[in-house]
Amino acid sequence: MSDLLCPICLQQSVKNKESKGDAFEYECTTCGPYNISRSAEQTRINNPVDYRFSAWIRDHQEFERERPKITTYLLEDVLKNLPNYKISEKQMLLMRAIERRTNYPGAEVLMSKEDCPLAWAKNLDELKYLLNALAERKLISLVGERTTKDEGRIKMYVVRTIILPDGWDYIDKHSSQPALTNQVFVAMSFDKELDKVWENGIKRAIVKAGYKPYRVDKELHIDRIDAKIIADIKDSRFVIADVTQQKQGVYFEAGFALGLKLPVIWCVRSDDLSKVHFDTRQYNHIVWDTPDDLREKLYNVICATVGKRKTSQEAD
Ligand SMILES: [Zn+2]
Structure with missing residues (x-):
């Protein structure tokens, strides 16, 4: 090197x-x-x-x-827009990183000084703290910790980890939880008439709440739900479904998200409310009139249901 x-x-x-x-x-x-x-x-x-x-x-x-x-x-x-992960979330991220590196149950995975980013750890001390926390909780075992110093500075650090039985249970328990991303998947009609609703309403409400709005490319989304859309929903923290104009794709995407146990926030323009599919009427809808109206209501609902995300600016 x-x-x-x-x-x-x-x-x-x-x-x-x-x-x-x-x-x-x-x-x-x-x-x-x-x-x-x-x-x-x-x-x-x-x-x-x-x-x-x-x-x-x-x-x-x-x-x-x-x-x-x-x-x-x-x-x-x-x-x-960088997330501020809680300690429990960092442990989960680290656990999942070890899992991705595990070839078979019982296999050893090396963790080194260069792996701090996997746990969103600030430095080696934090990574070691998180590893020890997982070990104390009997989720992993730690063996053969080795540190090499050069003029007092840590040059190399490696430790071997193995996921323990309780660790696999922990992974199973957390695998159905919302993804640890700050992406929000937006399912809505691509009609030009609704461009301002996306730009001034939905997008801005999401950003204000500290999340990253994501809408599939218009060209890619012509009446088909492909593997990429499925993956994009899986990568999201929650989904906003605006059912104005009653597009089948929007219902499908929202339903898929519900199946993944992701929170779904339903919205509809007031003049379309009566057309909302009867199967989903049981869910509360944000009923809006203008993009500004939607922005305000949506922001409040995001904060109340999913929670406002602290962004790096506020954290400082
Ligand atoms: Zn670097």
């Missing part, structure tokens, strides 16, 4: 760095692979970034998403 400094985690964990036009391609063993523009790189080395940004990048590799292309603009955008 080189002595190159990663501009994101500021560790000497860069495996490879290549120049690509006006950007660099980095392979960092802590953050994973990413591209960064020259100007963003420069700003970062002089002005260290929130440690959670490293975890955000690492998640891309972990969940097989496209390698992030970091620009100054994207950086600002992401930093505003």
Whole structure:
């Protein structure tokens, strides 16, 4: 490994760095692979970034998403929406990361200093604390902890973990819980008439509550529910279903989310209320008249039902 400094985690964990036009391609063993523009790189080395940004990048590799292309603009955008996981959530994230690395029950999984982002841990001390917490709860066993120091600084840290029987129960118990993402899947009609409802109503209410609005691309969504949509719903924390215009796809997506035990918030424009499918009338609907009206009501319902998410700005 080189002595190159990663501009994101500021560790000497860069495996490879290549120049690509006006950007660099980095392979960092802590953050994973990413591209960064020259100007963003420069700003970062002089002005260290929130440690959670490293975890955000690492998640891309972990969940097989496209390698992030970091620009100054994207950086600002992401930093505003980084989640503040609770300790219990971090333990769950770590547990799931170990599970993904487990080839068969009883197999050993190595955890190292570079794995802090898997648990959204700030540093090695926090990672060790979380690992020990899982071990004390008898969810994993820890063996062969090894630390190598160089001039007083920790150069290397590895420990072998094995998921214990209670650990598998714990994973089963938590696998049906809402995903630990801040994405909100929006199911609604793509009619032009409703563009303002999306832009000024739904999208803004979600952002204000600290979540990330996600709507499938209009072109991709022509009367079919493909594997990507299913995966997108699974990746979401909750679903907003606006049934105005009574599109079958919206009902399907909301039903699928309910099956996953994800919270679904139903909305409908007042002049369409009487047409709402009788099977779903049992659910409370937010009845709205204008995009502004919907924004306000939806924001309040999100805060009351799912909870407002603390974003990094407020946490500071
Ligand atoms: Zn890094």
